[in-house]
Amino acid sequence: MSDFEQREVTIRALKSFAADPFLREFFISSKTFQDFLRPAANRYIVGENHFELFGKIKNLEHIGYNTGIEFAGEETSSISEINIAVNEYINLIDSIEEGNYNKPQLGFDLSNLGSGISKEIAILNCEKICQKAIKKDIPIIISMERSKWTDVILDIFFILRKKFSNLGITLQAQLNRTYDDVKEVIKTGCKIRLVKGVYDESRDISLPRGGELNKRYLELLREIADNNNIFAYATQDPKLVDMIRGEGMHKRGEHEMLHGVRPELIKSSRELLTIKPRISCVYGYNWYLHFMHRLAEHPENIYQAFNDLYLRNKNKELYSHHY
Numbered sequence: 001m002s003d004f005e006q007r008e009v010t011i012r013a014l015k016s017f018a019a020d021p022f023l024r025e026f027f028i029s030s031k032t033f034q035d036f037l038r039p040a041a042n043r044y045i046v047g048e049n050h051f052e053l054f055g056k057i058k059n060l061e062h063i064g065y066n067t068g069i070e071f072a073g074e075e076t077s078s079i080s081e082i083n084i085a086v087n088e089y090i091n092l093i094d095s096i097e098e099g100n101y102n103k104p105q106l107g108f109d110l111s112n113l114g115s116g117i118s119k120e121i122a123i124l125n126c127e128k129i130c131q132k133a134i135k136k137d138i139p140i141i142i143s144m145e146r147s148k149w150t151d152v153i154l155d156i157f158f159i160l161r162k163k164f165s166n167l168g169i170t171l172q173a174q175l176n177r178t179y180d181d182v183k184e185v186i187k188t189g190c191k192i193r194l195v196k197g198v199y200d201e202s203r204d205i206s207l208p209r210g211g212e213l214n215k216r217y218l219e220l221l222r223e224i225a226d227n228n229n230i231f232a233y234a235t236q237d238p239k240l241v242d243m244i245r246g247e248g249m250h251k252r253g254e255h256e257m258l259h260g261v262r263p264e265l266i267k268s269s270r271e272l273l274t275i276k277p278r279i280s281c282v283y284g285y286n287w288y289l290h291f292m293h294r295l296a297e298h299p300e301n302i303y304q305a306f307n308d309l310y311l312r313n314k315n316k317e318l319y320s321h322h323y
């Protein structure tokens, strides 16, 4: 097996561990497993509670970033977990107001709000959050999930966007359908966050990582920018970021990255002094999926993770200096 093939197999393996229901259950039920992984996950998870989250938000705002907040969670069909997620977002909005933070953008997967049970439940829950957020002028962005959910997510978005001007959506460049979806979404005038897409999708509906996908990403971004939509280019790919800057699109949209991933890259966006970049901060106790996805999208992070496990809890403090 060549090095390239070996890397591809590792990515596939990590994505399958991320999606494995048994491992996800095991993570939730085993405090020992959580404690073992935590020193490595701390790089990507800003905290497990509001106190830790808002400490980090304050620091990032202070040094010149906009922020995003996402409560870590997964596809769920448990009503009690869905209610926990909804209440969490409602409480977050109160905490943002009380703490006088700089209107962090709230993001979530609709499958955490009930789309796996029914569209109606997800609409009701998402509406509750949007209603509370719009009164405080807090932006909301819906994440995009596996392709089997794309239609449901877009349907919900189109229904709610008519009522909530603070609502935006994430689109995945890797899916072939996104050429059509972007045209429809642009018409709503909402904020669009363009990502490559983290899920392993079949080749008949998607492009794999590589030059073709980067080319498509740029085409889609141009179309969004040319139609004057507010947009974020959410990528952690230094080459793609260079291409976006080369076309001057960094002066029109914000660069958004996940906390803990390549801080030097988003720092360089901040130092350009164009549009303030945004760091998306994931917090909460159910961080297995988020952590596994960060390893899968760049398997070299496994070395870093083992290093963090070996050095135990020191990485959190060391890591915050790089921003």
Ligand SMILES: Cc1cc2nc3c(=O)[nH]c(=O)nc-3n(C[C@H](O)[C@H](O)[C@H](O)COP(=O)(O)OP(=O)(O)OC[C@H]3O[C@@H](n4cnc5c(N)ncnc54)[C@H](O)[C@@H]3O)c2cc1C
Residues within 6 Å of the ligand: 142, 143, 144, 145, 170, 172, 195, 196, 197, 198, 199, 209, 210, 234, 235, 236, 237, 238, 256, 257, 258, 261, 262, 280, 294, 295, 297, 298, 301
């Ligand atoms: C703010 C934000 C929101 C997102 N929301 C969604 C969503 O709603 N739905 C969805 O499907 N996906 C989402 N993603 C994930 C996204 O789709 C990609 O999987 C992820 O950004 C990796 O793709 P990439 O463009 O960064 O580059 P890739 O093509 O995956 O990688 C190219 C290069 O970028 C660098 N890189 C990428 N990731 C890492 C990493 N973790 N650590 C170190 N280097 C890295 C490496 O140098 C790598 O070789 C989101 C990402 C961000 C930043």
